[in-house]
Amino acid sequence: MQNERGEIIGSSGFNFLSTLPTTNTTAARFTIGTTLVNDAPSQITSKSSMGRKENRSSYRFPDMEVSSAAQPYLVSQWRDMEWTEEQRTNLMKTVSSYRPSCGEVTRAQVLLLGPVGAGKSSFISSVQSVFNGRVTNRAMVGSFSSSFTKKPYNIHGQKGEDPTGVVLCDIMGLSNGEMTGLSLHDVLSVIKGHVPEGHKFSPSQPVTCETVGYVRRPSLQDQIHCVVFVVDASKVMSYPKGLSTTFQQLREHISDLGVHQVALLTHVDKVCPDTAKDVTNVYKSNIIQEVMNKAGALLGMSTSYIVPVKNYSSELNLDVNTDVLLLHAVDHILQYADLYFQDNTTQDTELPKVKTSY
Template identity: 35%
Template sequence: MGSSPSKPEFVTVLAEKHVTSGADILLQCEANTEDVTASWQKDSHSLSCVHGKHTVSKRGTTFVLKISNAQESDEGNYTITLSNSSGSASCSAIVRVEIKDWREVQWSKKDLMLKTLKSFKICNEVKELRYLVYGPVGAGKSSTINTIRSIFEGRQFVNCLAAAESTTSHTLCFESYRFANREESFPFIFYDIMGAEAEEDGVQTQDVISALKGHIKEGYTFNPDTPLSKSNLYYNQNPSLSDQMHCLVYVVPAERVSVMEKAFLKKLESVRKTASIMGIPQVVFMTRVDRACPMTKENLRNVYKSKKIRENMRKYSNALGVPVNCIFPVLNYHEETHVNEDINCLMLDALIQIIHFANDYVVKFSKSKSLHQQSHCE
């Protein structure tokens, strides 16, 4: 009678792989015996080998899986199981595929981007483009304004009092924030508004709509119980194009997309609908990207390589009705004590995009107003 084969054991195991998109992946291990049958799995399912994509081979006691031209779909947990009549043994390895940047950012070109913003020429009918910042408490609305101010000041700047997570809003008044450095000012203003809270507290939806339309004067103190009335001294009866908002900026947390959808989507619905009817561009600043993705936390320049960031951008797109190309992942200053060029460049890249959106709205509104006046004169 022949002796039983040796029970399979691994001399070397599969090693984890981190490759860039388009590269080949080579997974290999070595066993203590040739007398085994090898089977491969991906994510606990039998691996379906595709011709020209997967190559399974055996050289003596070495077992190899080659995956050609790695793509996102090839990412996963790969397992090899060696079996014979004496038993079996398995080992696994994670394969990660780093995708190419799907957006370009002018990293290390802060001065050039600042120059672009300073030299931007807007429609003559308004002197400054107005942005209304709106979102749930603790998402980073005030921190976004502080970050922009820090970029232009060239130092850490804290003027907006930012709310901690899971607290009530620190923003109580309707305030504007202009930006300037030692040379000159920039042609846009950000307006901070009381945060939207999950329950009945927080900013009244009607106040957000009034702010969009230019009815609220600066300095108004928000009342969570009742919206601004038309008889109030802070109510602007006849707002001009210069009084109203030219862009609505939703500020939302990157790591809490599912929570935000459930708690705030209903509150946002009427605001979103009003902005859409008015034709006001709507954009999203998705903050705290370092908390949503370890790869981005390690290096902010990976933000447009991160599948998690892209996935959450798509979720917010569906939840808020904002196209993905109008969603900008950003990182605000919160732990840093010194300026960070990557934080600056990512924010400046977003600002350059949205200044065009707001200006397009002003130009369109001005043209339609001019045509309306001409039709009355004829």
């Protein structure tokens, strides 16, 4: 749909504008929510903006309420999970001993993406709490309208152990339609490894080759090796309708870079009271299974890539079962990070080629 000035107007998370009658699509502009980035690179232009003036409608859930099943639990767990102290110990050893399968890289860099308040920072703090042996908040946690800095958190092993081979990277949240949020251009710049550690994002100052500390020729270590989308289970059916399109367009462009993606479904204790009382009910709950299906539709992702988690928030002490769920999520992430190394390294340890021309 066009207005009288020839602008293409859509209801999705990204807004694509062009001026008629020109047919040049390389100067398309992108936003997540209402954050505008000028002169975005042509290689990240969405298919809907490449000469086709179409309005891509976002996904709408057929049922906006989670149906209450007659039986609150399934007969058996719909995913196998051991809830024991031994399983917790085994998972801690697996994560602590993890090292990337590529000799050129010493740590796997994982980028967490999601709306503000979805639980990205809380997940990082919760995982670190497991290894610290007590609940701690290292990452900045809270419901802020925006967060600005690219900050990597190296997950340290237990006392006396070396740091693990995984780094969780937290950046500002995706916009829900306000004047905050990352642009598609900036997200891809982070994944490609161009954005320096500690960079402060600003909607009015997109990342360019003139950005202070800009990495012109990123190495494999500089790049992101797995992307984790984080969504709040209690908000899956109330997120703005354009967010589904935002997620799916992000996934399309990230996939083009060869980076695997998984998802975390946070705050599962808020949608299922029985899981709030006992986290071992998470894979027996019909409610959570249905919410996970909704999350898969929101993301355009199979539920096999999605894992539920319960972050530590008001607790003062650790819980074995909560730890198992968190550690299982990290192990799930690392499996896909290693797939990236397998896909992008050869016998000669040749680095993957990353386009640097914008």
